Amino acid sequence: MRLPHARSRWFGASTVLAATIIAALLIGVPAPGKASPTVTAVPVQSSGGVAYAVTWNGADVSTDSSASSALSIDLTQSANLLYNWTVSSGAAAVTIKDARLQMFYLGFAVSTRDQVLSNPTPGSGSIPLSWTPVSVAYLLEGVYRLTASFIASNGTTMWSENFYVRGTAPLGILAILPIVLLIIVIYEVYMLVRSGRYAMLGRKAPEPSAPASGAPPAQPPSGEVTGPSPDSSEPSGESTPPTGGGS
Amino acid sequence: MSAASHGAGCGVVLGIVLPVLFQQIGYIDLSDLGPTLEYLVVGGVVGGILGALIGWALGRGYLAKHAADEATASK
Numbered sequence: 001m002r003l004p005h006a007r008s009r010w011f012g013a014s015t016v017l018a019a020t021i022i023a024a025l026l027i028g029v030p031a032p033g034k035a036s037p038t039v040t041a042v043p044v045q046s047s048g049g050v051a052y053a054v055t056w057n058g059a060d061v062s063t064d065s066s067a068s069s070a071l072s073i074d075l076t077q078s079a080n081l082l083y084n085w086t087v088s089s090g091a092a093a094v095t096i097k098d099a100r101l102q103m104f105y106l107g108f109a110v111s112t113r114d115q116v117l118s119n120p121t122p123g124s125g126s127i128p129l130s131w132t133p134v135s136v137a138y139l140l141e142g143v144y145r146l147t148a149s150f151i152a153s154n155g156t157t158m159w160s161e162n163f164y165v166r167g168t169a170p171l172g173i174l175a176i177l178p179i180v181l182l183i184i185v186i187y188e189v190y191m192l193v194r195s196g197r198y199a200m201l202g203r204k205a206p207e208p209s210a211p212a213s214g215a216p217p218a219q220p221p222s223g224e225v226t227g228p229s230p231d232s233s234e235p236s237g238e239s240t241p242p243t244g245g246g247s
Numbered sequence: 248m249s250a251a252s253h254g255a256g257c258g259v260v261l262g263i264v265l266p267v268l269f270q271q272i273g274y275i276d277l278s279d280l281g282p283t284l285e286y287l288v289v290g291g292v293v294g295g296i297l298g299a300l301i302g303w304a305l306g307r308g309y310l311a312k313h314a315a316d317e318a319t320a321s322k
Contacts, residue, residue, distance in 0.1 A: 067276035107280025142271040145278035166273050178271040184264050192257035192298060199250040199306030200313055 049091020052159040053084045054148040061163040067143050070164035075137035083115075083127040085150060085159075093122035094158055098151035099129050103136070103144050111136055120153050133167070139176050141169040250306025251299045258298015262290035 054061050056071060057080055064071040073079060083099040097120040103111040115129040144167060149160040169175035266286040270277040277283045 104278040106277055106283050140271070142273050143276045143278075145276065164276065164278075175271070178268065181264055181268040181271060185261060185268060188257045188261045188264070192254055192261070192301060193305070195250045195254040195257060195298075195302040196305030196307075196309035197250070198253045198302070199310050 047159050049088040050094050050158070051084075051086045051088070052150055052161070054161060054163075055082045055084075056080075056163075061146075061148060062161060064163040064165070067145075067164045070143050070166040072166045072168070075133050075141065075167040076170050078130055078132035081129040081131065081148070083129060083148065083150060085126070086124045095120050095122045095153045096125060096127070096150050096158065097153040098149075099127040100147075100149040100151055101129060101131055102147045102149070103133070104147065105140065105144060110140070137167075137169060138174065141167050141175045141178060143167075249302075250309070251303040254302015254305065255295045255299035258294035258296070258301070259291045260294070261298065262292070262294020263287050265294075266290050 056073075059071065061071070063069065081099075081101060083096075085094065085096055087093055097117050099115045101113045102109045111133055113129060113131045115127050117127060143164055145162055145164055147160055147162050150158045152158050169178070173179070266275060266283075267277065269275050275286070277286065
């Protein structure tokens with residue numbers, strides 16, 4: 001027979017082991033090592049005779065078009081983006097007024113950064129945009145989709161591109177949301193392991209209602225008894241042990 | 248509340264929380280709402296079923312062990 005405190009020690013050891021594994025996963029996120037690459041040739045994408053390109057600290061973001069090839073960034077460091085557009089000869093000139101960067105989470109833009117030109121002119125140009133996501137650095141981490149957009153002076157989106165970044169929190173783990181989620185997971189795993197005790201609770205509760213020897217049963221209203229006799233060994237369905245999943 | 252229903256409750260919560268935690272770790276992408284809802288719904292259903300099975304099995308084991316302990320103690 002195992003001692004009760006030996007079992008609780010086993011539960012504690014399991015919880016500590018699970019917490020260690022998940023914390024190791026949190027800290028040990030593999031970094032692709034492309035946080036600040038130096039890219040000289042930036043491929044551009046053309047739309048209606050206008051070539052658009054966006055660089056993130058010199059790296060072309062079109063190479064990070066999927067979550068598996070996400071750009072690894074530190075959310076506490078500022079990023080310098082450069083929005084370039086080049087109008088080909090013979091193509092209609094465009095007037096870009098706004099360079100926009102949006103970060104999406106659960107389908108909603110959790111961060112938006114705009115760089116608006118005060119005096120936009122038709123033709124080619126570039127807009128530098130500096131973004132420091134400190135507001136979300138201590139709240140979130142993980143893989144996110146970002147959208148870089150070129151907005152014309154009339155408000156229409158001339159061109160946009162989606163790319164992915166893998167943001168790391170300060171010290172790799174110091175973000176609120178993953179810590180809260182980790183605590184919830186550990187607590188729920190612990191409660192799941194202990195859920196077997198609820199079977200005993202459901203079974204033991206009806207036992208005190210067993211008829212005591214010598215005590216007369218409650219008197220039913222006279223003349224209205226049509227069910228089983230009061231001295232039946234199965235008084236009611238309420239006192240029977242549960243036959244559901246807990247048994 | 249039976250052991251199975253308690254386990255199912257824990258499993259549903261785990262099935263919903265784990266995809267969000269995996270996104271924070273960097274294994275899955277939850278930038279779009281549609282795939283996110285799919286992850287959460289599937290995770291909740293699968294977690295609930297698995298949690299119910301685990302709770303049911305743990306409840307049976309707990310009852311069997313207690314019955315053996317009581318039989319040993321009564322001798």
